[in-house]
Amino acid sequence: MTLLELDDVTVRYGEAVAVDGVSLAVAPRERVALIGPNGAGKTSLLNAACGLIRPASGRVRIEADDVTGATPGSIVRRGVSQVPEGRHVFGTLPVEANLLLGAYGRVFRLEIVSSTLRYLRSRRDVRDQLERVYDLLPKLRELRERPAGRTSGGEQQMVAIGRALMASPRLLAIDELSLGLAPRLVQSLAEFLVRLNEEEGVAILLVDQSASLAFSLCERAYVLETGRVTLEGASRDLVGRPEVRSAYLGGGPDAPS
Amino acid sequence: MTTFFQLVVVGISTGSVFAIVGMSLVLVYRATGIVNFAQGVFAVLGGLVTYSLSQHMSLVLAGLLAVLVTAIVATVVAVVAVGIRGRTTHLASLIITVGIAIFAEAVLLAAFGEVPRSYSAISDRAWNVGGVLVQPQYAALALVALLAAVGLTLFLRRTIVGQALVASADSPRAAELIGLNLRSIAVIAFALAGALTAIGGVLLAPTVPVSYSSGLTITINGFAAAVFGGLVSIRLALLGGYALGVVEQLVVGYIDPQYNLIIALAVMLVLIGWRSRGELAV
Numbered sequence: 171m172t173l174l175e176l177d178d179v180t181v182r183y184g185e186a187v188a189v190d191g192v193s194l195a196v197a198p199r200e201r202v203a204l205i206g207p208n209g210a211g212k213t214s215l216l217n218a219a220c221g222l223i224r225p226a227s228g229r230v231r232i233e234a235d236d237v238t239g240a241t242p243g244s245i246v247r248r249g250v251s252q253v254p255e256g257r258h259v260f261g262t263l264p265v266e267a268n269l270l271l272g273a274y275g276r277v278f279r280l281e282i283v284s285s286t287l288r289y290l291r292s293r294r295d296v297r298d299q300l301e302r303v304y305d306l307l308p309k310l311r312e313l314r315e316r317p318a319g320r321t322s323g324g325e326q327q328m329v330a331i332g333r334a335l336m337a338s339p340r341l342l343a344i345d346e347l348s349l350g351l352a353p354r355l356v357q358s359l360a361e362f363l364v365r366l367n368e369e370e371g372v373a374i375l376l377v378d379q380s381a382s383l384a385f386s387l388c389e390r391a392y393v394l395e396t397g398r399v400t401l402e403g404a405s406r407d408l409v410g411r412p413e414v415r416s417a418y419l420g421g422g423p424d425a426p427s
Numbered sequence: 428m429t430t431f432f433q434l435v436v437v438g439i440s441t442g443s444v445f446a447i448v449g450m451s452l453v454l455v456y457r458a459t460g461i462v463n464f465a466q467g468v469f470a471v472l473g474g475l476v477t478y479s480l481s482q483h484m485s486l487v488l489a490g491l492l493a494v495l496v497t498a499i500v501a502t503v504v505a506v507v508a509v510g511i512r513g514r515t516t517h518l519a520s521l522i523i524t525v526g527i528a529i530f531a532e533a534v535l536l537a538a539f540g541e542v543p544r545s546y547s548a549i550s551d552r553a554w555n556v557g558g559v560l561v562q563p564q565y566a567a568l569a570l571v572a573l574l575a576a577v578g579l580t581l582f583l584r585r586t587i588v589g590q591a592l593v594a595s596a597d598s599p600r601a602a603e604l605i606g607l608n609l610r611s612i613a614v615i616a617f618a619l620a621g622a623l624t625a626i627g628g629v630l631l632a633p634t635v636p637v638s639y640s641s642g643l644t645i646t647i648n649g650f651a652a653a654v655f656g657g658l659v660s661i662r663l664a665l666l667g668g669y670a671l672g673v674v675e676q677l678v679v680g681y682i683d684p685q686y687n688l689i690i691a692l693a694v695m696l697v698l699i700g701w702r703s704r705g706e707l708a709v
Contacts, residue, residue: 246604263594289587
């Protein structure tokens with residue numbers, strides 16, 4: 171059974187087609203990458219999966235439940251959380267408040283009073299979850315009082331990941347993990363994601379422009395170009411393909427290896 | 428010197444209203460990124476509804492109902508301003524609130540007539556403090572402004588709902604992604620700010636009669652107070668409101684009532700410039 175399934179999804183902005191009939195699936199506990207150049211439609215596809223935009227056609231399913239056009243909140247409640255491109259931490263709020271809001275968002279419905287009561291009643295679970303996230307990302311415990319906007323890029327990426335983890339997702343979709351971060355930092359975040367996947371069983375959908383990162387991190391990958399999937403398969407198979415090497419791994423067929 | 432202090436006392440009381448409106452604007456701005464140019468209308472609505480209802484019931488009950496009615500109206504304004512999905516751009520929302528302010532004047536004129544309305548104050552006695560007369564109404568206004576400042580600061584900093592409001596303006600996209608509903612957030616911010624401004628209006632009307640057209644002046648003064656705090660600081664919006672009120676009264680007392688708003692706004696402009704220079708220097 172698949173955890174997240176996109177079936178022939180098309181996303182349009184007015185006349186422009188950003189995603190053109192893409193199908194993609196992530197199984198529970200799987201690590202899947204979605205790579206492709208700038209403007210290929212990776213973020214649009216992710217946003218369609220997370221309920222930020224409604225696909226023009228096609229279906230989105232989570233464990234066989236049709237969630238096409240559902241609100242981002244209901245997607246989060248079904249266990250799919252997104253770490254957005256550019257991290258988007260709540261800059262003026264302390265790191266801990268950023269994390270707690272991840273748990274509040276999960277129980278938030280249209281009506282604020284009952285949402286808040288639901289959150290307050292689950293306070294003990296929220297505290298436990300907060301401790302788990304602090305254990306997974308100990309750096310955040312040190313930074314708990316600091317406004318999230320005053321932390322480094324790598325720390326903000328941790329805040330954004332921690333905030334998503336507060337909703338106890340079964341699938342974590344990460345848009346541009348490596349963007350603007352030092353290679354060493356990216357490496358340790360990647361190792362963290364593998365640990366999260368193997369020890370906690372959280373499936374990972376990684377969207378990144380860096381194909382080498384995506385291939386080393388994920389078992390399976392999709393290549394998206396101008397809104398269509400041009401290649402898909404096991405990472406170790408894709409790495410060897412000449413068209414992948416030339417376009418994404420910075421070495422043409424003639425490049426010395 | 429007694430005159431001076433008397434003017435300061437009156438200034439702090441009218442300034443409290445500006446502060447209340449200013450803090451309401453800050454609350455809405457910090458939650459939604461929108462400057463609500465219809466905010467002053469809520470003060471007018473509070474005053475006029477209280478007046479109308481007080482013909483049929485006790486003043487206290489009328490005042491409470493007026494605050495409730497205004498909060499409900501503010502809810503409607505919120506949905507119109509941010510759209511059903513809560514995704515109208517900030518600039519478009521701001522222009523919509525200007526439209527609502529103009530529309531509201533027409534509705535208020537049709538519903539309540541053009542006569543400025545007032546009703547009796549909390550008490551018609553006044554405390555004599557060394558020759559300066561302090562009306563309980565003034566004290567009530569100043570107290571409400573102070574309590575609102577403390578309450579709002581704690582609300583935004585310490586409560587999960589307040590933090591959710593701040594988060595939604597910090598990054599609307601991330602707020603949506605974690606499951607917050609932007610329209611609900613806007614509704615809460617507008618309703619709270621509407622209720623607060625209405626309390627200001629209810630308390631203001633006994634000292635300064637309000638009419639359908641008072642909204643704009645109240646908005647401008649509240650906006651000046653809010654801008655003093657860069658539209659984000661509750662504390663500075665409070666101080667800005669007090670300062671604006673006092674300067675206006677001093678102009679009324681010593682120069683010419685005709686120019687009070689112009690001179691007060693000019694002084695505010697200088698203060699804001701001075702404050703932001705200090706920030707750059709730090």
